[in-house]
Amino acid sequence: MPRINSPLKPFETDAYHNGKFIKVTDADVKGKWGVFFFYPADFTFVCPTELEDMADNYAEFQKLGVEIYSVSTDKHFTHKAWHDTSPAIGKIKYVMLADPTGEIARNFDVMIEEAGMADRGTFLIDPEGKIQYIEVTAGGVGRSATELLDKVRAAQYVASHPGEVCPAKWKEGEATLSPSLDLVGKI
Template identity: 60%
Template sequence: MGIIGSSIKPFKNTAFQAGKDFYDVTEADIAGKWAVFFFYPADFTFVCPTELEDLADQYATLQGMGVEVFGVSTDTHFCHKAWHDTSEKIAKCTYAFLGDQNHDLSNNFGVLRDGVGLADRATFVVDPDGVIQVMEITPEGVGRNAAELVRKIKAAKYWREHPGQVCPAKWEEGAETLAPSLDLVGKL
């Protein structure tokens, strides 16, 4: 797909966030910050609330890491509020939900399903320069794991802050990293 390493495109979407008035979010609002765009097909569905609740369980950790989180579907911000007010699982979510009824954000990230009008189940991690560093797309029936998302963000942040080092499979914060070199070729 060629999206890793690309910059996010300009956008303006209205957000619902518990305890706040509706507000607009643009690419300028995330400049200089890490951000997660957590796309899901639709409000009032089945797998989506389980994923969003799981993400809510990791939200304090992500905030502590300086990461902004945005749940995104092609529903309106009004629909997001209604879902928050009626679903026990979604009521736990205190991060922002972006309405994308015009499909601008879903198209910008390349996750709008042709002819359906819904976003794929997709996650994007954007670095402080607005560059997409991590992406995950799963089929509609397969939910994501927010703890694994946290691990990937920690690895992406480490990699950004430690040039010349890479994080191997299952890397956890504090574990050894690798320094790619000719000496490692064929020895791993």
């Protein structure tokens, strides 16, 4: 399993984005914040609810300078067909990466080899190409885009404010902590 601060591994793949087929590489991700949002498969059950939730919150991610990369082991042609036929998936404006060989899923250690598909894994990548947040859930457990937005805001705050940390349930604008000897045993 990748660890916090491990680097994004090299990849190149096809993707579906805004009505076009494009190529995406690890170099395209670096230099800005990115979320890799792995899901098992197109045309399934929990997956469209998660991807629609991400689509409904995509503008908020964009305001934070974050690009979303949804990833499944389906081909880019399948992503287009799903986008064209599902009202929920039709809302998607972010990049839908195709990973038919499972290379990217293996890079993040979320490939379910015997099923040929990925676990539900979320990875926040910082502008230097390092992982800052990891969440992997069971196949039947959907994720929340608004909870992920809170994690992104906290990670960005900590990255831009050395010496400060965000406590549990932190929301943007709330007080942070500056770890020191004076705080030991007082929180």
